[in-house]
Amino acid sequence: MSFVLFTHVLGFTMWIGGELAGMMVAYGARDEPAQVRAGAFRLISRLYTVVIGFGALVVLGTGVLLTMSLDSGGLGDLMREPRLWVMILAGIAAGLLVLFVGLPTASRMGALAVASKQGELPSGFEVYRKRQSVVSKLSVGLAVTALLAWYVL
């Protein structure tokens, strides 16, 4: 199980790190010209699919395997510990948010991030960018709550 545990840790490192990197890029691109902003958001969209979404999928998959291995060991004291339950519930909520809301929003946002010759982004772009920003903050908040719960509760 140590390889699964390693993959679990690698998964949430990619996920939380990717979210923070994406937020920094989005924040840094705020006052840039439309062409640069468009490029930055296309990159964020790719980051979301390749790093964040993949990381979240790995965390959920390995989380299920780890939980099943606890189960086969006869549940154990750990199952009664709040830190485990808070991690699992916050992790599942955050993971589902990333996979079912974040990923489609990010790919839509990336597809719309093309500046016109007049230096304007399509009107729909802002809708997806704002939704993406809310989903990112919520999911990274829940992921950090899961991590914090494990080490602090």
Ligand code: HEM
């Ligand atoms: C972003 C979300 C998550 C974070 C930050 C997180 C964090 C962690 C950490 C730090 C550990 C301990 C690693 C170690 O001992 O070296 C761990 C283990 C574990 N995680 Fe998660 N986790 C998350 C999501 C999940 C989910 C969704 C599940 C279940 C579906 C899950 C189930 C488990 C289990 C069963 C263990 C092993 C406990 C043990 O054997 O001591 N985790 N997780």
